[in-house]
Amino acid sequence: MERKLSEYISLSQTIDVTKSSKKIKVGILSSFTINGLGETLTVKCSESDIECKSYVAGYNQYNQEILDPKSKLYSFAPDITFLIIDIRTLLNKIFHHPYSISSSERKKIVKEKISELRNLILQFKKNCNSKLIISNFSLPSYSPSGLIETKSEFGFHDMISEINQELSGIAKDESSVYVYNFNQFISKFGEKNIFDYRQFFIGDIKIAFDYIPYLANDLMGYVKPMLGLNKKCIVLDLDNTLWGGIVGEDEFDRIELGQSSNGKAFVEFQKHLLSLWQQGIILAINSKNNFEDAIKVIREHPGMILKEEHFASLQINWNDKAQNLKVISEELNIGLGSIVYFDDDPVNQERIKQEIPEVLTVKLPEDPSQYTDILMSLNDFNVLQKTDEDLKRGKMYSQQRQRTELEQSTKSIDDFLKQLNIKVTIKKADKFTIPRISQLTLKTNQFNLTTKRYQEEDILKFSSDNNMIVGCAQIEDKFGDNGITNAFIIEKNDKEWKIDTFLLSCRIIGRGIEDAIISHILKEAKNQGIKKIRADFIPTKKNSPAEAFLPNCGFKKENEYWVYDLNNPIKSPNHLLLEVE
Amino acid sequence: MSEKLYNIISKVFSVPISEINDESSPETIESWDSFNVLILVDELESNFNIKFSVSEIIDVKNVKDIKRHLKNHGVV
Structure with a gap:
């Protein structure tokens, strides 16, 4: 349940944001009074461990703020800006009077409005590095022409849709x-x-308080x-x-899945989970059951929408559920912070929370009739760009399971690595790889x-700076394509290079690829x-897997940096093939 | 009514209850602005289960006015 706006406003005065590990600056531009949105965002950010600073432009000042290169908005330098203009x-x-003019005049007005909006967007981009989120326009439920609105030649609603x-x-x-939207x-x-x-007549408020949250x-x-x-x-x-x-x-045939009203609710929930899986969300199971009983339902129940192949990990056992979650996180090589957990039992919910x-x-x-709505109202699965890697993720994780099976059946790690037939393709930053490189820096x-x-x-x-190298690597092996799973950024100068960024998606660690x-x-x-090449290791709560990497590669500590003297011989692993594109 | 009302006013304007009286107004309470008044109206309406008209809302100059309008809506 969402809290009231007044609650957010009072909370915003008491929260301590200085403890937050991430920071963001938010600009808010609006054509109407939108007080309270900044405060609500501050509270919601702090609950996600983000320190949020916001700048709310004066009432209906969006044009000036965007068109004036010296505006307060630009000196605030937001990371993300929301521009909300109402219809x-x-x-x-x-x-109010769309039919006081002819349809060709309506078309002309629409063209003008679009070019106004385009100009605002382009000016904003010119003056500011912030992302811009611009709202589209709501189709009013009302039309002066009543029910024949839909028959009108380029009518009121057509204008807005256009x-x-x-x-x-x-x-x-x-x-x-x-x-x-x-x-x-x-x-x-x-x-x-x-x-x-x-609220509209008194304060030019166009979104009622209860809906701001x-x-x-x-x-x-x-x-x-x-x-x-x-x-x-x-x-x-x-x-x-x-x-x-x-x-x-x-009994097997008493499981509610499909026929009864409750059964339909579970099917609907599974369908939405499947559609998330198709968008690259990984699914896994953590349940206390006899494995044989549970897998029989998954494999054989006619109402099951999700099949065994959709689950990257099946922790069906009598172990502690918190322990199982940690196993899943390790097995899939994803942080616990990337996991959402669904369990109907309030005791289990509390246990995991603690x-x-x-x-x-x-x-x-x-x-259960509420499950789907709850799943759909989570705002945690959004991505700002979708790469090929995202869409293939589900498949990649089942290939991963096959790799693990090979690893367990092979005697030595060297044999295993040789049998994988790994191919590393180094790629430059270009319009195809840049979104993925950015995504890797944001997520790894x-x-x-x-x-x-x-x-x-x-x-x-x-990537367009001559003093920098931006690259990435695509990793393939006999089980399939892992996609672009490494990125690096190097600052060059005449005598030495400095590694600004070097990262590896966790699902390919430990196969000599980083070496x-x-x-x-x-x-x-x-x-x-x-x-010489200089590198830096900046410790965080999560990056211990990379801690020993530089010394293991032969980098030596000099003051606060790790340095590789290029007079020394350079080792490279011989179990894999490396190509430069 | 007064106690519940004062609690709400105190919460919305972030002022101690002891500083609220009939004469409290935008002059005596700093955070009493046009926006917070609407928040106050929203809180009063949901707490007392009533609905004010626009003229009632814009007529409010001090706490005494609020009490008068609440009484008109049958809040005792």
């Missing part, structure tokens, strides 16, 4: 610009609830992935979570020497007549 403001008197469509088109071409927000909660005439919740959906806080994996209990009833106590607070434990009600926590986070625009800038890539970089530097 009344945009259309002005045409909003503007929305053009706006999406602009955002598709601009990588740092996103359209927030405000129209969808209004249809979700209802125009009659959101637009309160009293819901709006903030949607906007947090953009903030979280920017800081790499989006979730990657859903771990599920089985009994009364994925199906109704208790396996082992209830034992592993990093995991997002969802508060599930007793009634474990094998990451410096944990510097870069947006797409940053990577683009670095091969660093050895490639060392050789490259040597070929260019460089004497």
Whole structure:
């Protein structure tokens, strides 16, 4: 349940944001009074361990703020800016009297409005590095022409739809610009609830107080992935979570899945989980059951939407559930902070919350009919760009299970590595790889020497800088393609190079891949007549897997840096093939 | 009514209850601005289960006015 706006406002005065590990600056521009949104975002950010500073532009000042290069907004230098213009403001008197003019005049007005919006977006991009989230326009439930609105030649609603469509088109071409579907927000909660005439007449408030927190919740959906806080994996209990009833106590054909009203609720929940899996969210199971009983339902029950192949890990046993979650996190090589946990039992929920607070434990009600709605209202699975790697993730994790099986059946680690037939392809930063490189810097926590986070625009800038090298590597083996799972950024000068960023997606650690890539970089530097390479290890709570990497590769500590003297021979692993594209 | 009302006013304007009286107004309470008044209205409406009209809301100049309008809505 969402809290009231007044609660957020009073909370915002008491929270201590200085403890937060991440920071963000949020700009808010609006064509109407939107007090309280900044405070709500501050509270919601602090609950996600983010220190949020916000700048809320004066009432209806968005034009000046965007068009004046010296505006307060630009000197505040936001990381992300929300621009919310409402349809009344945009259309002005045409909003009430769209049929006082001809259809060709309406078309002309729409063209003008689109070019105004495009200009605002382009000016903003010119003056500021911030991401821009611009809201689209809500289709009013009302039309002066009543029920024949839909028959009108380029009518009132057509005007707004056209503007929305053009706006999406602009955002598709601009990588740092996103359209927030405000129209969808209004249809979700209802125009009659959101637009309160009293608040509108008294204070030019166009989103009623009760709905500001819901709006903030949607906007947090953009903030979280920017800081790499989006979730990657859903771990599920089985009994009364994925199906109704208790396996082992209830007969197989009494399991509620499909036929009964409750059974339909579980099927609906599974369908939504499957659609998340298709978007690259990893699924896993953590349940207390006899493995044989539970797997029989998964494999054989006609109502099961999710199949064995959709689960990257099956922890079905009588072990402690907190322990199982840790096993899943290790097995899949993903941080506990990337996991969302669904379990119907309040005792288990509490246990996980206490034992592993990093995991997002969802508060599930007793009634399964609410499960889907709860799943869909989570704003934690958003990403700001979707790469090929994301869409293939589900498949990659099942290949991973096959690799583990090979590892367990092979006697020595060397034999295992040789049998994998690993191929490393070093790639340059280009328009195909830049989104992924940025994503890796935002998401990689474990094998990451410096944990510097870069947006797409940053990577683009670095890649066109002659004094920098930005690269990445695609890893393939006999089980399949791991995609681009390494990235590196190097600052060059005449005598020495400095490694700004070197990271590896955790699912490929421990196969000599990192050694091969660093050895490639060392050789490259040597070929260019460089004497030394400097590197840095910045410890965080999570990057201990990368701690021993530099000394193991032969880097020596000099003051606060790790230095490799290129007069020394360069070792490279011989079990894999490295190609430079 | 007064106790519940004072609690709400204290919460919305972040002032101690002891500083609230009939004459409290934007002059005596710093955070009493046009936005917070609307938050106050919202809180009063949900707590007392009533709905004010626009003229009632804009008529409020001090705490005494709020009490008068609450009484008109049958809040005792």
